[in-house]
Amino acid sequence: MDITFNNVSYIYQRNSPFAHKAIDDLSFHIPSGSFVAIIGHTGSGKSTIIQHLNGLVRPSEGEVTIGDFKLTKDEKPTNMKELRSRVGVVFQYPEHQLFEETVEKDIAFGPENFGVKSTEVNQRIKEITPAVGLTDELLQRSPFDLSGGQMRRVAIAGVLAIRPDVLVLDEPSAGLDPRGQKEMMDMFYDLHNEQALTTVLVTHSMEDAVKYADHVILLNNGTKYMEGTPEEVFTQKEALHNVQLDVPEMVQFLNLFEKKFGKSIPFKRQSINEIATSIRQLIEEGHSS
Numbered sequence: 221m222d223i224t225f226n227n228v229s230y231i232y233q234r235n236s237p238f239a240h241k242a243i244d245d246l247s248f249h250i251p252s253g254s255f256v257a258i259i260g261h262t263g264s265g266k267s268t269i270i271q272h273l274n275g276l277v278r279p280s281e282g283e284v285t286i287g288d289f290k291l292t293k294d295e296k297p298t299n300m301k302e303l304r305s306r307v308g309v310v311f312q313y314p315e316h317q318l319f320e321e322t323v324e325k326d327i328a329f330g331p332e333n334f335g336v337k338s339t340e341v342n343q344r345i346k347e348i349t350p351a352v353g354l355t356d357e358l359l360q361r362s363p364f365d366l367s368g369g370q371m372r373r374v375a376i377a378g379v380l381a382i383r384p385d386v387l388v389l390d391e392p393s394a395g396l397d398p399r400g401q402k403e404m405m406d407m408f409y410d411l412h413n414e415q416a417l418t419t420v421l422v423t424h425s426m427e428d429a430v431k432y433a434d435h436v437i438l439l440n441n442g443t444k445y446m447e448g449t450p451e452e453v454f455t456q457k458e459a460l461h462n463v464q465l466d467v468p469e470m471v472q473f474l475n476l477f478e479k480k481f482g483k484s485i486p487f488k489r490q491s492i493n494e495i496a497t498s499i500r501q502l503i504e505e506g507h508s509s
């Protein structure tokens with residue numbers, strides 16, 4: 221589903237002395253099937269955007285459209301429940317919301333709540349369990365006996381079992397060790413590709429945005445500061461520094477390499493191996509000239 225924010229502003233505690241404009245005249249478009257990263261430092265408005273995406277709040281000004289659903293100050297979809305079944309949100313530390321006696325019951329809770337028949341729920345559980353890296357024998361265990369990483373996968377399975385078209389991920393790898401973070405993000409990337417899931421990744425991590433997203437929206441104080449491909453956004457060293465963000469490690473390395481050796485290797489989201497190949501080629505060219 222396409223997502224569009226048209227000149228959206230949102231004010232918390234409107235008409236009170238504590239009124240606070242959290243997003244201000246924000247416009248962007250997320251095409252169906254894309255993987256978009258929304259980044260920005262604390263307080264830049266990321267969570268407020270997420271709350272619009274599943275209709276927890278509506279714009280104070282402007283318009284949000286998600287597929288055929290439209291949210292404005294005066295208008296909300298009559299079928300809000302359907303919107304919430306189409307947009308799955310993996311909130312930060314989703315494992316804190318597990319509560320059922322067994323893993324299976326926890327995964328089934330969401331789809332059952334949306335009225336999915338039990339045979340279909342069972343079928344979904346069968347498909348989703350391996351897709352999130354869990355095994356069948358865990359299904360009858362208590363979620364509270366599992367490791368932190370496994371608990372998070374159970375919570376994610378519960379969101380996927382709703383079969384959303386859009387998956388919104390709020391810092392999904394927070395609190396995991398580096399290997400767990402990579403495994404988690406690789407899993408989302410595979411799900412995005414295999415199920416053509418429109419994926420919105422809200423993150424502080426430049427490295428994850430570079431590696432997984434095909435489009436980046438950078439926020440600052442509730443406004444859009446920059447947007448574009450990772451190559452376009454993450455090579456703007458000064459502009460990033462102005463909003464207390466750093467360029468990703470790979471870009472830093474390429475900048476240093478150019479400074480030291482006077483040779484430029486353009487940043488194209490290469491892997492370490494690809495960069496090593498480019499350096500080897502430059503060395504070989506140097507020897508042969």
Ligand SMILES: Nc1ncnc2c1ncn2[C@@H]1O[C@H](COP(=O)(O)OP(=O)(O)OP(=O)(O)O)[C@@H](O)[C@H]1O
Pocket residue numbers: 232233240241242243260261262263264265266267268269
């Ligand atoms: N319930 C609320 N009442 C008043 N102001 C709020 C409320 N929630 C958030 N804000 C303010 O709105 C602005 C945007 O907050 P938001 O949580 O959307 O930012 P964020 O980018 O998600 O931050 P973080 O990275 O810390 O989660 C901040 O200035 C924040 O203090």
